[in-house]
Amino acid sequence: MPVRSNDDVVRARQSVRVLAQRCGLSLVDQTKLVTAASELARNTLVYGGGGTLRAGLVRQGARLGVRAVFEDHGPGIPDVELALTDGWTSGSGLGLGLSGARRLVDDFELDTEAGRGTLVSVTKWAR
Template sequence: MALKTETFPIATSDDVVRVRQVTRIWSTELKFSLVDQTKFVTATSELARNTLEHGGGGTMTAEIIENGTRRGLRLTFRDEGPGISDINLALRDGYTTGGGMGLGLSGSKRLVNEFDIKSEPGRGTVVTIVRWK
């Protein structure tokens, strides 16, 4: 169940900075440890940058969620870019299409409690991550 929801555009580098700040603020509200905040903000940064650079921009929806006695933060990144033809390959350490180290998707997956990616070539990509308190 979502207790708080807000959607943010990701169309410029300034938007990437803004969604990082939102993630930090909301994870602080949830009383995440500094280590958990840093992990989640790092994953947010990678996914927001991918949304902008590979997806041509999109949105991030942030939700404070509750599951029984647990509370957490769920972030959903959406773009309508070219999509990912081989998700398993894209999640492999070292795979890159942008000249980086190839740790964006795989590294983000390791930094969160839940990670889900859906993509269809020509239709875009949706990545959802969750960190529980």
């Protein structure tokens, strides 16, 4: 799904919530995943200039989970370590987007390079 407007950020959050419910995540884990997805969708829009979300149910052995992958072709993140530091922001935000999203999910992958864009994949597993 595209992430090109604030309405798309809302749709991304709703889509991830439906998948989290379908997966059987607890209410707490649903909230964590939806919060992370909301932050990442907003980052995709604001810092990446828009992009896409691919989300779905995933299985690893007996485990079932929800994976959400956000991708943009924006300027990328020149200093990943700094960007993942609590309190750091490249804009007017609180600086909790990437680091907060990482803490809220079970698996977090970040692939970025200055001038190439950013791909963030998050997974939350049902318990």
